[in-house]
Amino acid sequence: MAVFGFTTGILMLAGAPPMEAYGLLLKGSLGSGKKVGAVLTAWVPLTLCAVGLLYTFRIALWNIGVEGQMIMGAVFATAVLRWGVESRLPLFYLILAFPAAALGGGLWAMGAGLLKTKGGVHEIFAGLGLNFVAQGILLYLIFGPWKRPGVASMSGTAPFPPELWLSSVSGVRLSPEGVFLAAAALAVTVWMFRYSRLGLVFKAAGNNPTAVMLFGEKPGRYMILAMVLAGAFAGLAGGVQVAGVYHRLIPSISSNYGYLALLVVMLSNYRVALVPAVAFFFACLNVGGIQLPMVLKIDSSLAGVIQGAWVLAALAAVAWLRKEGRPEEAR
Amino acid sequence: MRIHPEPPPAVELVDIHKRYGSVNANQGITLRFRPGAIHGILGENGAGKSTLMKILAGFTQKTRGRIRIHGVDVDFQAPAVASRLGIGMLYQEPVDFPVLSVLENFMIGQIRGFRLHRKAFRERFESLCTRLGFSLSPETPVRQLTPGERQQLEILRLLSMGTHVLILDEPTTGISSFQKETLFKALRTLAQEGKTIILVSHKLEDVESLCDRVSVLRHGKITGEMERPFDPNALLKMMFGSVPSPLKRPEIPAGAPLLILRDVSAPGDRSGLKACSAIIREKEVVALAGLEGSGQGVFMRLAAGLRAPVSGVLRLRDEGMHRKDGIAFQKKGVAFLPTARLEEGLIPGLSILEHVALKYCRGFRVHWNVARDQAARHIRYFRIKGDPEMPVESLSGGNQQRLMLSFLPDAPALLLLEKPTRGLDFESALWVWDHLFRYREKNTAVVFSSSELEEIFMVADRILVFYEGAVIRDIRAADTDIHELGSAIAGKA
Numbered sequence: 155m156a157v158f159g160f161t162t163g164i165l166m167l168a169g170a171p172p173m174e175a176y177g178l179l180l181k182g183s184l185g186s187g188k189k190v191g192a193v194l195t196a197w198v199p200l201t202l203c204a205v206g207l208l209y210t211f212r213i214a215l216w217n218i219g220v221e222g223q224m225i226m227g228a229v230f231a232t233a234v235l236r237w238g239v240e241s242r243l244p245l246f247y248l249i250l251a252f253p254a255a256a257l258g259g260g261l262w263a264m265g266a267g268l269l270k271t272k273g274g275v276h277e278i279f280a281g282l283g284l285n286f287v288a289q290g291i292l293l294y295l296i297f298g299p300w301k302r303p304g305v306a307s308m309s310g311t312a313p314f315p316p317e318l319w320l321s322s323v324s325g326v327r328l329s330p331e332g333v334f335l336a337a338a339a340l341a342v343t344v345w346m347f348r349y350s351r352l353g354l355v356f357k358a359a360g361n362n363p364t365a366v367m368l369f370g371e372k373p374g375r376y377m378i379l380a381m382v383l384a385g386a387f388a389g390l391a392g393g394v395q396v397a398g399v400y401h402r403l404i405p406s407i408s409s410n411y412g413y414l415a416l417l418v419v420m421l422s423n424y425r426v427a428l429v430p431a432v433a434f435f436f437a438c439l440n441v442g443g444i445q446l447p448m449v450l451k452i453d454s455s456l457a458g459v460i461q462g463a464w465v466l467a468a469l470a471a472v473a474w475l476r477k478e479g480r481p482e483e484a485r
Numbered sequence: 486m487r488i489h490p491e492p493p494p495a496v497e498l499v500d501i502h503k504r505y506g507s508v509n510a511n512q513g514i515t516l517r518f519r520p521g522a523i524h525g526i527l528g529e530n531g532a533g534k535s536t537l538m539k540i541l542a543g544f545t546q547k548t549r550g551r552i553r554i555h556g557v558d559v560d561f562q563a564p565a566v567a568s569r570l571g572i573g574m575l576y577q578e579p580v581d582f583p584v585l586s587v588l589e590n591f592m593i594g595q596i597r598g599f600r601l602h603r604k605a606f607r608e609r610f611e612s613l614c615t616r617l618g619f620s621l622s623p624e625t626p627v628r629q630l631t632p633g634e635r636q637q638l639e640i641l642r643l644l645s646m647g648t649h650v651l652i653l654d655e656p657t658t659g660i661s662s663f664q665k666e667t668l669f670k671a672l673r674t675l676a677q678e679g680k681t682i683i684l685v686s687h688k689l690e691d692v693e694s695l696c697d698r699v700s701v702l703r704h705g706k707i708t709g710e711m712e713r714p715f716d717p718n719a720l721l722k723m724m725f726g727s728v729p730s731p732l733k734r735p736e737i738p739a740g741a742p743l744l745i746l747r748d749v750s751a752p753g754d755r756s757g758l759k760a761c762s763a764i765i766r767e768k769e770v771v772a773l774a775g776l777e778g779s780g781q782g783v784f785m786r787l788a789a790g791l792r793a794p795v796s797g798v799l800r801l802r803d804e805g806m807h808r809k810d811g812i813a814f815q816k817k818g819v820a821f822l823p824t825a826r827l828e829e830g831l832i833p834g835l836s837i838l839e840h841v842a843l844k845y846c847r848g849f850r851v852h853w854n855v856a857r858d859q860a861a862r863h864i865r866y867f868r869i870k871g872d873p874e875m876p877v878e879s880l881s882g883g884n885q886q887r888l889m890l891s892f893l894p895d896a897p898a899l900l901l902l903e904k905p906t907r908g909l910d911f912e913s914a915l916w917v918w919d920h921l922f923r924y925r926e927k928n929t930a931v932v933f934s935s936s937e938l939e940e941i942f943m944v945a946d947r948i949l950v951f952y953e954g955a956v957i958r959d960i961r962a963a964d965t966d967i968h969e970l971g972s973a974i975a976g977k978a
Binding site: 365 | 810848892
């Protein structure tokens with residue numbers, strides 16, 4: 155409620171009618187089939203990144219490097235698709251782009267994992283550092299070896315021919331394959347956490363790596379594995395953005411979905427079941443927010459303020475609920 | 486008619502009830518505590534002692550009943566209120582700030598206003614230390630202290646805050662026998678000064694040697710009270726309903742050498758391990774004796790492969806174990822049971838069931854039904870009070886210990902047990918040793934550390950005495966006695 159008042163106050167200060175703004179947020183995200191399509195387009199990479207982060211959070215690692223992993227996924231996918239240009243088997247290259255994307259993200263995450271377990275570098279620093287490196291590689295490729303014939307530009311590499319695109323629902327850039335991939339990632343993760351030994355060891359090693367050793371497992375190995383899995387999912391997200399949304403490599407290919415996914419997972423209280431809904435909510439805010447500056451002539455950063463306020467409010471609510479739900483215990 | 490009337494009670498508990506869900510932890514307990522006396526609360530694990538004391542200290546709310554202090558009814562909702570009324574409790578686990586110094590910890594909770602009167606506090610600290618015979622250096626960081634020293638610090642802090650009813654929950658668990666003597670002497674001094682001392686314990690010998698009066702709890706009820714001099718058999722009967730039968734120790738000759746250390750040195754704990762040479766043979770029960778942190782912990786962790794020696798040779802049978810990790814040691818049949826249960830042995834946040842699955846379901850998929858059956862077997866056989874879905878941190882200390890014991894492999898070559906009966910009452914400890922002795926029939930060597938000399942003499946074939954990181958004695962238990970061992974531990978060999 156407080157947050158509602160806060161955002162309303164901000165909107166009024168900015169001289170925008172608050173109710174209209176909320177209405178626009180809603181209409182801008184869910185107002186038409188096309189809008190829902192746009193929301194889902196954002197939902198896919200957000201969900202993929204969030205699912206990956208569930209693995210690393212489960213083993214108590216802060217995989218800040220998810221942005222870089224998504225970028226490297228996009229780079230690997232682009233590399234494969236570039237081979238596929240003018241090939242007689244475009245479908246083969248299109249399919250191959252996705253394992254390649256997972257590999258790219260996975261390898262990048264493995265770098266952070268190795269730095270953590272072998273080098274003693276905190277995963278937050280390792281991930282952050284690798285994000286900058288990935289961004290650098292991305293820009294170098296776009297402006298260097300992979301530049302558009304003639305002129306390098308911020309608008310990215312030359313678009314791929316349509317036979318190297320994922321299919322899309324007419325009118326929007328939403329690819330059903332992407333939605334399927336995100337849904338499959340969710341299903342696999344639910345199963346992994348419930349029934350696989352891997353999921354159990356991740357949880358155990360996250361809570362007490364010392365004791366896990368006495369249960370006959372090496373925690374370091376699982377940390378790297380969790381990083382690789384998270385990186386692979388983020389890489390897939392990058393692959394979807396390249397093959398399904400932009401059809402080329404652009405400098406802002408990750409669109410900050412990685413960082414946003416961190417919030418999604420925290421807001422979901424690290425539970426798989428809540429991830430799709432929370433990711434959907436964020437996607438709505440993202441897409442709906444685009445309308446605000448255009449229609450109400452307020453600054454576009456205000457959409458970000460509203461989004462941020464909601465996130466903080468939700469985090470506080472989760473913490474409060476958790477406190478309430480736990481009555482006096484023996485100790 | 487009484488000629489010397491008893492002084493009025495400092496604290497009265499009247500008809501205290503406490504329910505946790507369906508569990509009746511306390512059922513109508515009425516007790517009186519006199520000032521100037523040391524009052525013992527005796528009972529086995531889970532008898533309801535800690536619950537009762539936490540109610541008195543304001544840490545837990547009672548379901549029903551009254552608390553009277555100096556004849557006045559009180560009702561406190563928080564520990565802070567109890568502490569303002571002069572009731573202070575020393576908990577089993579230390580509640581301090583490891584990175585701060587001893588003096589800073591002492592000052593916490595006593596500082597009013599903005600300025601720190603370091604000098605005044607230092608003087609108060611030192612005079613209290615002298616009065617109670619503690620030797621703590623004010624500038625040492627608390628993380629460098631042994632559990633016994635942290636306990637002394639906490640007592641000093643409570644007293645300085647004006648505590649006149651001091652509750653100690655199992656204070657002799659995990660401290661050395663020397664520290665125990667110091668503690669008991671200090672408690673007697675405090676009682677003479679007119680303070681009320683309440684000692685909660687499951688150890689008969691502690692209560693016998695210290696208390697003036699003892700109340701026995703069993704299943705949440707008072708089963709009897711006794712004034713000094715005590716009759717141990719009567720107390721045991723009140724505690725357990727019957728007198729436990731003594732331990733039968735089978736005589737088994739030692740077998741072939743199993744673990745060989747030659748001039749092994751390694752850092753760790755307070756003293757590290759210095760040029761240690763020892764041989765552990767099959768079927769032997771070897772005790773590691775010594776003051777807390779004299780190298781026993783490092784010895785165990787080296788033998789378990791959790792730490793690497795900086796010099797010297799460590800062999801298992803004929804194989805050098807240089808550069809091998811803990812998993813390799815486990816494959817050779819070495820099992821280790823650390824004393825810090827929730828820090829090293831178990832995984833907080835995971836249930837009993839999840840621990841069982843982690844231990845025994847080794848395929849890609851976890852078959853929860855199989856794990857559930859297995860967990861039920863563990864709970865039944867090891868008499869763990871708790872159900873499979875309970876997270877391990879909600880189990881009592883004794884039950885956590887049983888759970889860890891239940892994870893020991895069936896036929897290990899070497900068992901390394903760090904204070905295996907810590908937090909267990911007499912009967913449970915006997916049961917544990919009876920269980921451990923059965924391993925010897927499978928050629929297993931049992932190495933354990935203990936701060937209790939009685940336990941060492943009850944079960945060990947051989948004793949290694951650690952002092953300042955070195956093994957200063959390697960002696961058969963039959964060739965020494967408790968006094969000689971006590972002075973060896975103190976370095977007076």
